[in-house]
Amino acid sequence: xxxxxxxxxxxxxxxxxxxxxxxxxxxxxxxxxxxxxxxxxxxxxxxxxxxxxxxxxxxxxxxxxxxxxxxxxxxxxxxxxxxxxxxxxxxxxxxxxxxxxxxxxxxxxxxxxxxxxxxxxxxxxxxxxxxxxxxxxxxxxxxxxxxxxxxxxxxxxxxxxxxxxxxxxxxxxxxxxxxxxxxxxxxxxxxxxxxxxxxxxxxxxxxxxxxxxxxxxxxxxxxxxxxxxxxxxxxxxxxxxxxxxxxxxxxxxxxxxxxxxxxxxxxxxxxxxxxxxxxxxxxxxxxxxxxxxxxxxxxxxxxxxxxxx
Numbered sequence: 001x002x003x004x005x006x007x008x009x010x011x012x013x014x015x016x017x018x019x020x021x022x023x024x025x026x027x028x029x030x031x032x033x034x035x036x037x038x039x040x041x042x043x044x045x046x047x048x049x050x051x052x053x054x055x056x057x058x059x060x061x062x063x064x065x066x067x068x069x070x071x072x073x074x075x076x077x078x079x080x081x082x083x084x085x086x087x088x089x090x091x092x093x094x095x096x097x098x099x100x101x102x103x104x105x106x107x108x109x110x111x112x113x114x115x116x117x118x119x120x121x122x123x124x125x126x127x128x129x130x131x132x133x134x135x136x137x138x139x140x141x142x143x144x145x146x147x148x149x150x151x152x153x154x155x156x157x158x159x160x161x162x163x164x165x166x167x168x169x170x171x172x173x174x175x176x177x178x179x180x181x182x183x184x185x186x187x188x189x190x191x192x193x194x195x196x197x198x199x200x201x202x203x204x205x206x207x208x209x210x211x212x213x214x215x216x217x218x219x220x221x222x223x224x225x226x227x228x229x230x231x232x233x234x235x236x237x238x239x240x241x242x243x244x245x246x247x248x249x250x251x252x253x254x255x256x257x258x259x260x261x262x263x264x265x266x267x268x269x270x271x272x273x274x275x276x277x278x279x280x281x282x283x284x285x286x287x288x289x290x291x292x293x294x295x296x297x298x299x300x301x302x303x304x305x306x307x308x309x
Contacts (some may be wrong), residue, residue, distance in 0.1 A: 004288060010049030012041075017144075018083035022052050027278040030060040032162050033234075033303040035067060036278050040285035042243055043293035053078075053153075054241050054297040055085040057093040061100045064108040067160040068096055069299040070129075073178060073241040075152035075211055084151030087140055088133040088212060092157055095132040096125050110169075111161050119228050122159055122171035126226055129157060130173070130216055137212070152211040156180050156198065156239045160301050163230070168303070170237060171228045174198030175216055177209040177242040179255055180227075182235035185265050189258050195235070197227040200245075200252055209242075234303035243296035247289035272302065 012022055025038035041052035053074030060067055070092045074081020099107045106113070110121040133155060141148045154176025161169050172180045180198040201210040215221060248264050249255045267284070274280035285296040
């Protein structure tokens with residue numbers, strides 16, 4: 001029989017604790033491009049009617065020009081991973097937007113300051129977002145009398161801001177697996193077409209990774225996880241959980257290969273050109289890959305100058 005026909009698609013209990021929809025998608029248009037995101041419950045969860053453990057948030061802050069993407073993957077061993085990922089990405093979005101809204105702080109001026117100050121501002125935004133995500137986990141654990149580890153999740157954050165001279169500044173942070181990258185889609189990509197903005201945490205065993213914890217607030221650990229780049233031309237920014245990166249790139253080494261990124265972008269061409277690209281992106285996430293049936297989440301920044309690439 002066709003292996004696909006053996007998988008059931010049972011809805012999760014929407015009356016259960018911390019229930020959320022089995023899938024979601026979103027699109028936001030900005031003056032400089034589009035933000036897109038989608039999460040699709042994996043077949044392994046759909047088969048038994050359990051919840052999707054991934055989550056995402058996207059946001060555009062008009063006053064500063066900042067584009068925000070963040071995704072999280074709840075730990076498979078964590079009972080309320082679905083809630084932990086939701087708490088983390090919501091805290092990241094709310095905290096960064098609140099800092100940018102504060103006229104008494106310098107964050108909203110990041111596009112109109114020196115390169116050194118811009119790096120510092122982006123670092124601060126990420127630091128306070130991480131702290132807020134951890135505090136959200138602690139508050140939920142206290143309120144609902146949960147083991148803090150039951151909320152464990154990975155967390156990826158991407159920031160992009162256009163500068164007055166037409167260039168772009170990018171900042172990113174990664175704890176756990178998955179991938180964050182900048183991609184310049186051209187007919188014949190050069191080495192500069194791909195810029196990885198994170199290093200996946202991998203352990204001795206397959207599927208082993210690290211999760212958000214207080215250890216990431218340590219200055220040394222924070223600094224090694226933050227990547228910042230300024231580029232004259234706009235790039236696509238791509239964030240994905242391991243449900244996408246594992247089948248598409250197979251290994252951490254595969255993430256460095258232009259060929260894999262070209263194939264991914266060819267795959268994405270059809271959903272990105274659809275009238276409702278976020279909904280099409282959700283359908284695309286249901287692609288078949290033997291042995292890869294985890295939850296899948298992807299978030300993208302598509303700058304205007306790259307729309308037809």
